[in-house]
Every structure is written in C-alpha cells, then in structure tokens.
Amino acid sequence: MDNNIEYFKLLESKTKKSSQYFETAKKSILGGIASALHKGDYEPYPIFIESGKGSKLYDVDGNEYIDYVGGFGPTILGYCPQAVNDAVIDQASRGAQFAAPTKSLNDLSDKIASIVPCAELVSYQSTGTEACIVAVRFARAYTGKNKIIKFEGNYHGWSEELYISTAASSLAQLGPRNNPWKIRQSAGQTERVTEDVIILPWNDLEVVEQAINRHGHEIAAVILEPVMCNCEPIMPKPGYLEGLRKITADNDVLLIFDEIITGFRLALGGAQEYYKVKPDISTFGKAAAGGFQIAGVVGRKEVMQTGVNPVGTFNGNPIAVAACQATIRELEKPLVYENMARITKRLIDGVNEIGKKKGVTLYSGGLASIWQIEFGIKGPMSEYRDNFKVDKVSYQKFRTAGLAKGIRFHPTRGRLYVSAAHSDKDVDKTLMVIDELIINLFKTT
Numbered sequence: 001m002d003n004n005i006e007y008f009k010l011l012e013s014k015t016k017k018s019s020q021y022f023e024t025a026k027k028s029i030l031g032g033i034a035s036a037l038h039k040g041d042y043e044p045y046p047i048f049i050e051s052g053k054g055s056k057l058y059d060v061d062g063n064e065y066i067d068y069v070g071g072f073g074p075t076i077l078g079y080c081p082q083a084v085n086d087a088v089i090d091q092a093s094r095g096a097q098f099a100a101p102t103k104s105l106n107d108l109s110d111k112i113a114s115i116v117p118c119a120e121l122v123s124y125q126s127t128g129t130e131a132c133i134v135a136v137r138f139a140r141a142y143t144g145k146n147k148i149i150k151f152e153g154n155y156h157g158w159s160e161e162l163y164i165s166t167a168a169s170s171l172a173q174l175g176p177r178n179n180p181w182k183i184r185q186s187a188g189q190t191e192r193v194t195e196d197v198i199i200l201p202w203n204d205l206e207v208v209e210q211a212i213n214r215h216g217h218e219i220a221a222v223i224l225e226p227v228m229c230n231c232e233p234i235m236p237k238p239g240y241l242e243g244l245r246k247i248t249a250d251n252d253v254l255l256i257f258d259e260i261i262t263g264f265r266l267a268l269g270g271a272q273e274y275y276k277v278k279p280d281i282s283t284f285g286k287a288a289a290g291g292f293q294i295a296g297v298v299g300r301k302e303v304m305q306t307g308v309n310p311v312g313t314f315n316g317n318p319i320a321v322a323a324c325q326a327t328i329r330e331l332e333k334p335l336v337y338e339n340m341a342r343i344t345k346r347l348i349d350g351v352n353e354i355g356k357k358k359g360v361t362l363y364s365g366g367l368a369s370i371w372q373i374e375f376g377i378k379g380p381m382s383e384y385r386d387n388f389k390v391d392k393v394s395y396q397k398f399r400t401a402g403l404a405k406g407i408r409f410h411p412t413r414g415r416l417y418v419s420a421a422h423s424d425k426d427v428d429k430t431l432m433v434i435d436e437l438i439i440n441l442f443k444t445t
C-alpha cells in the first residue's frame with residue numbers, strides 16, 4: 001500500500017469544497033490564487049480557509065488544522081487575538097483611512113524607537129517589499145553610491161531589483177559559489193535591473209570582505225536577512241553578523257538588516273536585539289501588527305534624513321497602527337517570548353527524537369518561535385546551496401499527509417512558526433501525528 005496515496009485520498013475526501021472553489025477561482029483569479037505561495041507546487045488545489053481562532057484554522061469543509069504557517073509570519077499572537085481585534089474595531093468605528101497624521105502614529109513611533117535598537121527614526125510602508133525598496137533608497141541617498149550586496153537565497157520581496165537570486169531550480173543554475181550568477185526570478189524582469197546588485201553566498205565573511213575590497217567605493221549597502229528565514233531557516237555562523245558590522249563600518253558601506261520576518265519575532269527588538277548587532281537601517285513588517293498590514297524602515301537619523309521621502313496612500317494607516325500598538329502591548333507582557341520559545345523547543349526536540357527512534361533521516365531546528373522540519377539531512381544547513389541536499393519530495397508527502405491529519409505545515413518549505421496561542425496540547429497532538437506520519441510514510445524496515 002502506498003501510504004502517501006492513502007493520505008492524499010483522505011485529504012481529498014475531506015476537502016471537496018476547496019476543490020470546487022479552486023475550479024471557480026481559476027475562472028476569475030490569475031492562477032486561482034492571490035499570492036504564488038497560497039498553493040504548493042505539488043498540490044492539485046489549495047485548502048480554502050473560512051476562519052481562524054488561536055492556533056487553529058478552519059476550512060470551508062469544516063476541518064480543523066493546528067497551523068504552523070502563521071499567515072507567512074504575521075499571526076504571532078495566533079488567529080483573532082482579542083486585544084488586536086478590539087483595537088481595530090475601535091479604530092474602524094472612528095475611521096479607517098485619513099491621509100493625515102494621527103496622534104496614535106506618534107505614540108507608535110516613540111514606542112518602536114524605544115524597542116528597536118537601531119531605530120532613531122521610523123518610516124512607514126504597508127508591505128515588506130516596499131520597506132526593502134525604501135531601505136535601499138536611503139542607503140544610496142546617504143552614501144552617494146549605487147551598488148548593493150545581496151545574498152543568494154535571501155528574499156527581500158518582489159521588487160524589480162531585489163527579486164534576484166532568491167531561489168534556484170537547481171544547483172547548476174546558481175553558477176560559481178563565490179561569484180554566483182544573477183537569477184531573475186520572474187518573467188518580465190529586465191536584465192538591466194541586475195546591474196547594481198552584487199550576489200554573494202550568505203554566511204561567508206571572506207567573500208564579502210573580498211567584494212568590498214574590490215568594489216567598496218561603489219557599494220552603498222549590504223542587505224541581508226540576519227537569520228536566513230527564507231531558506232528554512234539557516235542561522236548566522238557565530239561572528240558572522242558582527243563581522244559584517246565591522247567590514248561595512250570600516251568601508252563606509254551601510255548594513256541593512258531585513259527584519260521583515262525576524263522583527264518582533266525573535267525578540268521585541270528583532271534579530272538586532274537577539275544577536276546584539278546594530279545595523280544602520282532595518283526593516284520590519286509581518287509580525288508587527290498581529291495579522292494586519294504594516295511595514296516600515298527604521299535607522300539612524302543621519303542616514304534617513306537625506307531627502308528620501310517615501311509616499312504611499314496607506315502609509316501610517318490608522319487601522320494598521322492600532323493593530324500594531326495592540327500587538328506590541330501583548331508581546332510586552334511577561335513570558336510571551338519565553339513561552340513561544342519553550343513550545344518551539346518542545347516541537348524541535350520531539351521531531352528529532354521521532355526521527356532518531358524511527359531511523360528516518362530528518363532534521364528539526366530553529367530559534368525563538370521559528371522552527372523547521374527537513375528530510376534527507378541530519379544537521380543544520382549553513383548556506384543556501386545546502387538546501388539542495390534536502391529531500392523536498394518527502395517534505396511534500398509529509399505536508400499533504402499532515403493536512404489530512406489536521407496539521408498545517410508550510411506549502412513548499414519546512415519553515416514553521418509558533419504563535420503565542422500555541423499550547424502544550426497542540427504540541428502533544430502535533431508530535432503524535434508526526435510520529436504516525438513518519439512511520440507510515442518513511443519507515444522502510
């Protein structure tokens with residue numbers, strides 16, 4: 001019996017409405033989905049969600065899932081957090097969009113400046129993509145230089161210039177390790193947009209040093225994910241972030257931490273607080289507003305006061321501001337981060353133990369409230385190219401079977417989030433299901 005097919009049939013039998021809705025969706029929505037990752041490459045249709053509460057999601061057929069996708073990062077308090085909902089409803093009753101300053105934006109900005117180490121000023125956008133564009137613009141305006149260093153596998157949104165070398169279909173497509181090719185990720189991107197971007201491997205100080213020695217006079221900034229969360233995650237090697245800080249400071253190159261994922265998630269002050277390395281500029285988004293849409297750039301005053309004036313209809317939108325304030329108030333409560341880290345560690349330890357006990361090659365790791373499950377490797381990856389050692393086919397089987405058994409993992413990669421709403425009971429059930437899936441899907445003896 002192919003257990004994978006059995007799980008797939010079970011999922012299919014439970015999700016008939018999702019299948020029907022997807023057929024309808026394809027008639028009026030490009031690809032049937034609003035964002036490319038709303039459906040995994042291997043699945044015939046995505047699961048349509050009706051509602052969420054706490055750590056759970058409920059689909060249109062009434063199935064319940066313990067969710068570790070976390071809305072791709074924003075739902076750090078779980079689904080429908082009361083405090084955030086109350087703040088949003090209160091603000092909505094007074095107006096949702098003014099195109100004018102508000103006192104609440106002043107208060108929020110003071111707060112962000114007090115908690116994010118590099119934040120002397122705050123600039124607001126609505127999405128991470130916009131924030132990354134603005135961050136690079138600040139760096140160019142301040143340094144008067146054009147080039148930026150970006151790392152392969154790091155994702156900074158889908159803008160023309162930054163949507164380069166975020167993912168490759170094969171190792172060969174990446175080119176030489178120390179001088180990788182520039183991969184345009186989407187049809188419609190012109191070759192010209194790659195001109196001022198230097199692509200390097202992440203987690204290797206030496207190659208950055210060499211590039212800055214060669215081109216430092218042209219390089220405005222090094223932009224990176226301080227933890228490479230868009231590749232499962234991969235942790236920075238000890239000394240890597242500190243080393244980047246030093247090399248950039250010594251060469252009049254700015255250091256930009258893209259904290260769209262790590263901001264408010266690794267700690268209230270993000271990766272810069274967690275690792276105690278202060279960049280010149282950093283971005284925030286996702287977890288900042290508990291599921292509502294806000295993003296921004298923070299940094300040193302002199303870097304940001306250089307004539308760059310970001311515009312945007314929804315910048316500082318009062319609903320997003322209210323949600324962000326309420327989210328921060330919740331995250332500031334005692335033991336919130338400690339509890340998420342404890343739950344995450346239970347999951348990581350539990351998964352590794354199951355793998356060992358069942359003799360299946362897998363690795364689970366993570367930090368704070370971010371964790372991962374990878375098949376085919378025994379230990380952590382250290383750079384994007386290691387990702388090609390991961391057994392993605394097994395992950396896809398596991399993911400589909402997980403859905404059939406009421407656990408929702410990321411559609412394409414093993415990067416998972418815990419929220420403040422996840423409980424020990426969720427962990428118990430999750431590990432029980434994983435135990436069953438591992439034995440049924442992968443055990444050969």
Ligand SMILES: Cc1ncc(COP(=O)(O)O)c(C=O)c1O
Nearest residue numbers: 127128129155156157258260261
């Ligand atoms: C590190 C990082 N930067 C930027 C972005 C882009 O953010 P958004 O999807 O809000 O445009 C993402 C999104 O996943 C991200 O992970």
